[in-house]
Amino acid sequence: MDNIAIKTQNLVKHFGKGDTLVEVINDATFEIKKGELVALIAPSGAGKTTLLMMIGCVLTPTSGQIWLGEEKVYDNKWLTKEKRRIRREKIGFIFQAHYLIPFLNVIENVTLIPQINGVSLKEAKKEALELLDYFGIKDKANEMPANLSGGQNQRVAIARALANKPEIILADEPTAALDSKRSVDVVKMLKKIAIEQSVAVIMVTHDEAMVPLCDRVLTIKDKKVYNLSIDEYKNKTVV
Amino acid sequence: MINLAYKDVSHALGKFVVTSMGVGMLLGIVMIMIGVYRGMVIDAQVLINDINADIWVVQENTLGPFAQSSRVHTDLKDSIKAIDGVDKSANLTFQNIQMPINGTDERAFVVGYDPFGEINPINPKTIIKGRAILKEHYEIVTTDKLGYKLNEKIALGRHEYRVVGITHGTVSSGGDPLVFLSLKDAQELQFSYSNFRIRSDRERGIKSSAQQLVNCAVATLKSGYNPQMVAKEIQKYKHKSVYTQSQEKEILTKNLIKMASKQIGMFTVILIIVSTIIIALIIYTMTLEKIKEIAIMKLLGVPNSLIIKMIAQETLLMGILAFFFGLIFSHLIYTKFPKRVVLQNPDAIMLFIIVIVASIIASLIGIKKVISANPAEAIGG
Structure with a gap:
């Protein structure tokens, strides 16, 4: 269990009731290790975002269990009232668009969550600058998001996701708005982060070209979630 | 800790100031209305005070x-x-x-x-x-x-x-x-x-x-x-009917300008309610404009208290700014009115307290929106 970052057991999600009941995820049982970059690939409407939000403690599953690291957070009900604290402390989010807070500059965007977690402003700034330096945008620290390019903003968003030293990064189509070269750069960057910082990364993508860069693939077929190796996915051995 | 209200207001300072000025002009009219009433009361007593008689004997x-x-x-x-x-x-x-x-x-x-x-x-x-x-x-x-x-x-x-x-x-x-x-x-x-x-x-x-x-x-x-x-x-x-000076003043203020003062009082109350509704609508609109950012903040784990603090501080700041704009506006125009308008500090202080209370009430609608904002809205797909 020491090496497991995410574990789900018989995770089920239904929307609605009675005649209007819609079954989205019927059985999600998988484990993701620390340091792994996992692609979540499935057709639109298959339930990728639903699965991501259940793991991110945003959406309440209908039944099942979820572990984040060693902490069991869901067992047919949330085991903590502080879901937001769990998100703040354990999870980093990256979205399709950068979704930086437009009225905060780059360094303020990156230091916001660490400060809420109790890190001093000085320490948070120091670590944020290191992160920005890592992504090659240290000189943009005092710029507003509106003054940066799309690629620069996405790098700030990744820096923000890492600023709280998360155990898990949930990335919802982080390359959708980027060209193929930048997409590869971002995925390579996520892979590097996963290895160097021992973080589990789940990345929703539609781009099959990104699959070889990942360690494993999660896919959803007929409401069931499959956790496949790259070869298994390529050979369609299970799905 | 970052003050989100300060950052948000600084980011859209011009818009915030102009909006506050608009509300301020409305509050300025409220101040003028109160001043008109005070002027009426003073006018009613000018002649009696100048004559300064102890006794008034009438038909x-x-x-x-x-x-x-x-x-x-x-x-x-x-x-x-x-x-x-x-x-x-x-x-x-x-x-x-x-x-x-x-x-x-x-x-x-x-x-x-x-x-x-x-x-x-x-x-x-x-x-x-x-x-x-x-x-x-x-x-x-x-x-x-x-x-x-x-x-x-x-x-x-x-x-x-x-x-x-x-x-x-x-x-x-x-x-x-x-x-x-x-x-x-x-x-x-x-x-x-x-x-x-x-x-x-x-x-x-x-x-x-x-x-x-x-x-x-x-x-x-x-x-x-x-x-x-x-x-x-x-x-x-x-x-004969005989009145003392204070009774004659009472007749003037209570009988003669009673209806007028009631009318002005009603108008003032309506204006204050309208101002509150306008501030509430502005704050609601401002909150709606930020709802995506609020959802993202909630998703990232920013506690409600911090977001609510931002909304409440912005509303209060708008109320305070609007009050001072109103104060300046009323002092600039009150001399242009044909009848006496008396702007008194106690009235301004009372209106300030009302504006603060109204702002707090107005912020509730924005705060309600913050609480109900779904963090899942931050993620598309």
Whole structure:
């Protein structure tokens, strides 16, 4: 269990009731290790975002269990009232668009969550600058998001996701708005982060070209979630 | 810790300031409305304060001479002087007339008094040019608001009157500018009929005694006498309605301007409610504009308390800014109003407290939106 970052057991999600009941995820049982970059690939409407939000403690599953690291957070009900604290402390989010807070500059965007977690402003700034330096945008620290390019903003968003030293990064189509070269750069960057910082990364993508860069693939077929190796996915051995 | 409200306001400072100015102008109107009411109360008492009589004697069973028509005989001032405690007494007349100014008519309020009498209704402090009336006929003192110049001749009724003095800040209880005439001139102006009417009355056998009438008699008391006791005495022997100075003021403020003040009060309350709704709508719109960012913040784990603090601080800041803009706006325009507008600090402080309370109420609608914002909205797909 020491090496497991995410574990789900018989995770089920239904929307609605009675005649209007819609079954989205019927059985999600998988484990993701620390340091792994996992692609979540499935057709639109298959339930990728639903699965991501259940793991991110945003959406309440209908039944099942979820572990984040060693902490069991869901067992047919949330085991903590502080879901937001769990998100703040354990999870980093990256979205399709950068979704930086437009009225905060780059360094303020990156230091916001660490400060809420109790890190001093000085320490948070120091670590944020290191992160920005890592992504090659240290000189943009005092710029507003509106003054940066799309690629620069996405790098700030990744820096923000890492600023709280998360155990898990949930990335919802982080390359959708980027060209193929930048997409590869971002995925390579996520892979590097996963290895160097021992973080589990789940990345929703539609781009099959990104699959070889990942360690494993999660896919959803007929409401069931499959956790496949790259070869298994390529050979369609299970799905 | 980052102050989100400060950052958000700084980011859209121009928009925030302009919005606050808009609300501020509305609050400025509220201040002016309160000022109009205060002005009415002060106007209502200017003349009574300047006359400074302890006792007002008017026609029996009336609330005269301002709230109701009143006519008493001229010899009343002599007979009340015989009452124990009365020091000085005088007759006064009051009437509204139209004053000719540059080819148009301006409404004014005429006070007739005996220039050689014991009580002078012109407060010497209010005379800014010339002097009070010193002759029995054809002299007039006007207030500066009417625009007459010293020595200018004004045709009123059958005669012309020369302006011998100009006062400032003298108005009737209704806010009309005051003019002063000698008692005899004022009586003639008020009670004299045209020659045709006099001939007509004579043929009907009607004898006019109008020149022997005034609207009231006023008296001051010797020191140590209780005005209420003396008023009772006069009422007992003279069969007139008698009021002390404070009762006369009460008649004016409670009876004469009661309806007007209620109207202004209603208008002020409505304006405050409208301001609250506008602030609430602005805050709601501002919150809606940020709902994506709020959802992201919630998704990232920013506690509700921090986001609510941002909304509440922005609302309060808008309320405070709007109040000060309103204060500046009202002070810039209040002199332009034709009637007296009195802006008082206690009223401003009261309005400030109301604005703060209204802002807190207004922020609740934005806060409700924050609490109900779904963090899942941050993620598409």
